[in-house]
Amino acid sequence: MRNLKIIGYGKDKGNKILMFGKNKRHRMDKHQSHFTMSKTAIDQALEKCSLTIEDMDLIVFASAIGYQPIPCSAALISREYGTRKPIPCMDINTTCTSFISALDTVSYLIDADRYKRVLILTAETASLGINPKQKESFELFSDAAAAFIIEKATERASGVLYGLQQTWVEGAHDTEIRGGLSSMHARHYNEETEDDYLFDMKGPKVLRLVAKKVPDFITLLEKESGYSLKDIDMIIPHQASRALPLVMAKLGVPEEGYMNYVQEYGNMIAASVPYMLALALDEGLVKEGSKVLLFGTAAGLTISGLILLI
């Protein structure tokens, strides 16, 4: 086990509520931005452990989309705090599973005593990039942020029991935003290309690949980790879509065994998993000693799982 414990966490979401049938979506209002949601989540996390930003030893921004192309987003959010201590800042990105990848990666750095205390921020602003012409995704996403502060566990056993990631690149172009960086600079934006700068998901194709690959992924995870899904107290999956119950049913997970808030919260891109983890901690669905599986699929197609002892 890679020893670590959560000492603080926080979350924020869009204040403007949209209803699509029974589905509630949270989008930024005119007073909110990627930065304000990020800061609210971090402020809550810091308050929970009575620390300040300068008590951090590493800041990781773990999201699909950053604030700016340059510099890295971790530096920009640290700048918002006017941090005067030279805390290293780094971005880690595996799209929707970025938080899982960051926690997994950082657990090695903490275990090896490279850094004592790490802030991981995930913040996403889907509403800026969704395409009204793609009804399914247009009505699916919410804006949100979640922040976690972790440090080495010393008093009791807690931490990362096992992590696994797979990336099946046959699906790399089935979920994408093509424009905005090197492949298509903003200077090429016009009426004909505007869709290239928006989120484009081939939903049924992605779902077919997920349905094909996830069961074997879970089998491998169970075999390699030595933990069966039955040993897990709570699965915290990426709230990818309304197909979540179908995927979980296929894995034999009962309704009470996983967080399913797609209707209430929507897909918050990489923020879904840490937001749900924060919610689970708030509501006592997960507590000290709980075994939790953070699990998600991401554009790539990436599948990621991390077993935590809370």
Added chain:
Amino acid sequence: MRNLKIIGYGKDKGNKILMFGKNKRHRMDKHQSHFTMSKTAIDQALEKCSLTIEDMDLIVFASAIGYQPIPCSAALISREYGTRKPIPCMDINTTCTSFISALDTVSYLIDADRYKRVLILTAETASLGINPKQKESFELFSDAAAAFIIEKATERASGVLYGLQQTWVEGAHDTEIRGGLSSMHARHYNEETEDDYLFDMKGPKVLRLVAKKVPDFITLLEKESGYSLKDIDMIIPHQASRALPLVMAKLGVPEEGYMNYVQEYGNMIAASVPYMLALALDEGLVKEGSKVLLFGTAAGLTISGLILLI
């Protein structure tokens, strides 16, 4: 020491040569792209160790700017190879020091036996984002890619002796590209905002902050690592600007103690450090047993140093 060895490396650069006075710059010609340079560098690296992409256990894209906002660039380059094995793909970004950060981070994963063999790709296309109105940076940058394949060292001692990163966020907005992601979506691109989508560097201000912070960084690195700069056989610095000799002179490093190819190659953003490391290996400036310091400053302002035993 975190044991690892370089088993393959490769590099590519822009084929169109521009001269600004004595300064040679390499920019992509019409047959090249971010992807073609990436593939050339990876192909060379794979050839050097007689392996294929499917022999990798992790692919890390470590650059300031990716191909697309979604998915992560590591997945996109793996897709270019049509990889059928689900190799995990991840992006790590600290702007110009991304390669150093990725190698530093990955060394923990290799040391802990999470992954056996890792491909780190750094590829940058500065020519797409420089602003003709900013003469200094417009005449400074080149396009390039470099790839390294590393695995655990078992036969003889080699690997990461020490790593240090600092990010001084008072400089976060002195080197930036503001537009293209959440803070300024491509839809806001027009004649008035076009400069926001291009590289913007307050050169003299950045240089003042570098001059102020780098000497203390090196003092700390020497103290914490137990290695003096005099113990280092070759310093491989980011080819940030023509001020490189001034910075090195201030640190007391003699001309033969560091790679200075700013005139011949220009600033290749995050690709500078791995490109120079590949060049040093090719030219025998660095060989088995050499102690090397990878060193760079990046937008952020990040300062990063990694001592390697080759």
